[in-house]
Amino acid sequence: MEKSLATTMGAMFGLIMIVAVVNMTQSMQPTPQYTCPICGLKFFTYDELYTHFITEHPAEPIEIIWE
Ligand SMILES: [Zn+2]
Numbered sequence: 001m002e003k004s005l006a007t008t009m010g011a012m013f014g015l016i017m018i019v020a021v022v023n024m025t026q027s028m029q030p031t032p033q034y035t036c037p038i039c040g041l042k043f044f045t046y047d048e049l050y051t052h053f054i055t056e057h058p059a060e061p062i063e064i065i066w067e
Contacts, residue, residue, distance in 0.1 A: 032042030034049040038057045043049040053060070 030044060032044050034043045034046055035041070036043070036049060036052060036057075038053075038060055041052060043052060
């Protein structure tokens, strides 16, 4: 009983470590998450994209509904 519990805990710990490493790798090498649908420029934040959109494409309707 205790041995299987330890095994489960070990497996969970391993999964947590994998997730932590993946998160660390992603934060070390950030990739732009937001792409302008008009010209294809990429931005790291929604605010950057929004500012670009309203200044560079003022004539285009704003249809940015990204998470
Ligand atoms: Zn653009």
